[in-house]
Amino acid sequence: MSPETRRILALHGGLLLLLLGLQFVLPAYHHGNLARIMVLASYAIGYNILFGYTGLLSLGHALFFAAGMYGMALTIQYAGFSPAPALLAGLLAGLVVSAGLAMLALRTTGVAFMIVTLMFAQAGYLSILYFGEYTRGDEGFVIQTARRMLWGIDLSDPTNRYLAALLLFSVCLALSLWLVRAPFGRVLVAIRENEERVQMLGYDTHAHKLGAMIVSGTISALAGAVYGLLFGYAGASFASVQYSIFPLLWVLLGGAGTVLGPFLGTLFMFYLIDLSSGLTTAYMLIAGVALVVLTLFAPQGLAGELRRRLWGWLP
Amino acid sequence: MELGPYILLASLEGAVTAAVLALTAVGLALVFGVMRVVNIAHGEFFMLGAVIAWWVAQTVGGHPAIGFAAALVIAPLAVGGIAAAADMTILKRLNYDPERTIVATIGLLYILQQLTLMTYGPEARPVEAPFNQRIALPWIEHGESGWQVIWPWGLGTTSYKLAVIGAACVVLAGVWLMMARSRLGLVMRATQADRDMALAFGIPVERVYALVFGMGAALAALAAVLIVPIQQAHYLMGADPLLLSFIVVIIGGLGSLPGTVLAAVLIGLSDGIISVFFSPTLAKIIATLLVGLVLVFRPEGLFGTRRR
Numbered sequence: 317m318s319p320e321t322r323r324i325l326a327l328h329g330g331l332l333l334l335l336l337g338l339q340f341v342l343p344a345y346h347h348g349n350l351a352r353i354m355v356l357a358s359y360a361i362g363y364n365i366l367f368g369y370t371g372l373l374s375l376g377h378a379l380f381f382a383a384g385m386y387g388m389a390l391t392i393q394y395a396g397f398s399p400a401p402a403l404l405a406g407l408l409a410g411l412v413v414s415a416g417l418a419m420l421a422l423r424t425t426g427v428a429f430m431i432v433t434l435m436f437a438q439a440g441y442l443s444i445l446y447f448g449e450y451t452r453g454d455e456g457f458v459i460q461t462a463r464r465m466l467w468g469i470d471l472s473d474p475t476n477r478y479l480a481a482l483l484l485f486s487v488c489l490a491l492s493l494w495l496v497r498a499p500f501g502r503v504l505v506a507i508r509e510n511e512e513r514v515q516m517l518g519y520d521t522h523a524h525k526l527g528a529m530i531v532s533g534t535i536s537a538l539a540g541a542v543y544g545l546l547f548g549y550a551g552a553s554f555a556s557v558q559y560s561i562f563p564l565l566w567v568l569l570g571g572a573g574t575v576l577g578p579f580l581g582t583l584f585m586f587y588l589i590d591l592s593s594g595l596t597t598a599y600m601l602i603a604g605v606a607l608v609v610l611t612l613f614a615p616q617g618l619a620g621e622l623r624r625r626l627w628g629w630l631p
Numbered sequence: 632m633e634l635g636p637y638i639l640l641a642s643l644e645g646a647v648t649a650a651v652l653a654l655t656a657v658g659l660a661l662v663f664g665v666m667r668v669v670n671i672a673h674g675e676f677f678m679l680g681a682v683i684a685w686w687v688a689q690t691v692g693g694h695p696a697i698g699f700a701a702a703l704v705i706a707p708l709a710v711g712g713i714a715a716a717a718d719m720t721i722l723k724r725l726n727y728d729p730e731r732t733i734v735a736t737i738g739l740l741y742i743l744q745q746l747t748l749m750t751y752g753p754e755a756r757p758v759e760a761p762f763n764q765r766i767a768l769p770w771i772e773h774g775e776s777g778w779q780v781i782w783p784w785g786l787g788t789t790s791y792k793l794a795v796i797g798a799a800c801v802v803l804a805g806v807w808l809m810m811a812r813s814r815l816g817l818v819m820r821a822t823q824a825d826r827d828m829a830l831a832f833g834i835p836v837e838r839v840y841a842l843v844f845g846m847g848a849a850l851a852a853l854a855a856v857l858i859v860p861i862q863q864a865h866y867l868m869g870a871d872p873l874l875l876s877f878i879v880v881i882i883g884g885l886g887s888l889p890g891t892v893l894a895a896v897l898i899g900l901s902d903g904i905i906s907v908f909f910s911p912t913l914a915k916i917i918a919t920l921l922v923g924l925v926l927v928f929r930p931e932g933l934f935g936t937r938r939r
């Protein structure tokens with residue numbers, strides 16, 4: 317094992333151990349917040365694989381998040397599934413939706429790709445509203461506590477919820493770390509930097525982008541399914557444009573194309589909005605200002621700056 | 632009412648939608664055509680136009696016509712100014728990179744929307760129309776005694792709605808004349824055709840960009856002032872015009888002005904007629920899917936010609 321690999325493992329493993337330790341010391345409010353942040357950070361990790369590493373800016377990831385959430389929630393509600401197969405159903409829904417959208421949207425590039433993903437996500441959101449009889453539209457529906465017992469573990473209990481969120485986050489973090497250091501991930505970064513050159517070197521760039529979008533969408537869907545299960549609620553607002561913008565914001569803030577960036581960005585933005593919503597109802601103003609300032613002054617984000625200034629080895 | 636008069640009524644309403652939509656979409660198409668950037672905040676400039684119109688009408692007072700006339704001048708100028716300032720402080724520094732511009736205009740969208748929420752509040756407020764006579768419309772029907780003219784109940788429009796259609800036509804003709812005949816239009820078209828060559832010939836490209844961005848926003852604001860006596864001003868009202876303008880610009884061939892106007896009329900009229908028969912949500916689902924699929928399979932737009 318090279319010293320670089322050892323350092324990387326120590327840093328990321330250390331973060332997970334720290335999060336595990338925090339479970340025992342955090343006060344209830346922040347404990348609940350951190351569980352939420354870890355699930356949302358998993359969503360951001362999924363987004364980062366497509367945006368940060370492959371260089372494809374999607375404005376429609378809420379479609380995948382919602383596909384996972386509703387794939388899980390609807391099968392629990394109407395097909396009487398228990399949580400484990402319902403999570404699998406959410407995962408599969410995300411896989412199918414992301415594969416379908418990838419095949420269509422990857423025929424376009426650049427701005428057209430952004431608009432196509434935005435439009436399909438919007439169509440998905442409107443469809444959830446249209447089938448309000450089953451999805452309960454904007455109002456959403458609550459998944460009963462009795463239905464949220466996974467192998468005898470009550471997921472509505474704060475400690476179990478925190479540990480489940482940590483488990484999801486660890487899996488996503490490890491997967492993303494492994495992926496970007498594997499040959500597949502290297503090709504994705506190369507596509508981001510110069511697609512034509514990668515093509516000329518004999519790689520099938522379209523297949524790689526397809527793979528990246530499916531992996532990214534499926535991780536996002538898994539995060540959506542777990543979010544619905546842990547917090548016992550599914551609603552159309554999770555499919556709205558805002559939830560496509562959020563992961564972009566988190567990843568930009570934390571550092572696109574870094575493994576830790578999505579977590580840092582989610583943590584920062586969550587508390588920024590949490591604090592400001594005490595002051596004003598117009599808390600999305602913070603998100604808007606953050607977007608503009610980030611694109612102007614720090615397109616690399618927190619972890620990106622860290623990599624540039626201190627730790628050149630950061631993956 | 633029977634089907635015939637019903638469709639006439641729907642197409643009249645559709646013509647008003649089309650007129651306002653054409654103005655908004657031409658603003659977006661102008662920005663996209665000349666600057667090659669997608670302005671996601673375009674709907675918010677529309678919303679700002681309506682909100683400023685309410686504010687002006689409220690401040691001026693007196694006869695509704697005076698307030699409305701003042702709003703017709705002040706709102707587009709103010710919104711155009713805000714947009715030009717945003718262009719010079721934000722977009723210019725991004726070098727008009729298409730992807731980063733989209734992210735920045737999304738940020739701008741939230742900033743404008745939330746600032747309006749903080750100052751103007753969440754209420755929807757109307758602006759009084761300067762004139763508003765009801766005009767009943769006749770319908771020809773084949774009755775017992777041959778063809779006869781009847782006046783079906785509910786079939787009618789208002790003088791204000793007709794004036795909106797007329798005003799939109801005048802403004803659109805003005806924009807076309809400016810682009811096709813004036814020196815300013817020539818400079819804009821030169822910048823559109825080849826930015827670097829225009830720069831080499833001494834055209835102040837950055838100032839042209841600021842002007843175009845401001846003008847695009849001003850057109851959206853103007854459209855909003857025209858519609859605000861019919862629809863109320865609200866801080867979330869920008870979403871629908873944005874979506875519809877996108878549809879129009881993409882179907883109309885990305886940046887081509889005549890194509891955009893044609894598409895606006897088509898979409899506006901069919902929107903009025905479709906919403907009579909389908910639920911509005913279903914109509915929107917179909918419209919968004921259509922835009923996505925057109926971009927995937929005909930990226931040059933339905934009426935556009937293939938570039939490159």
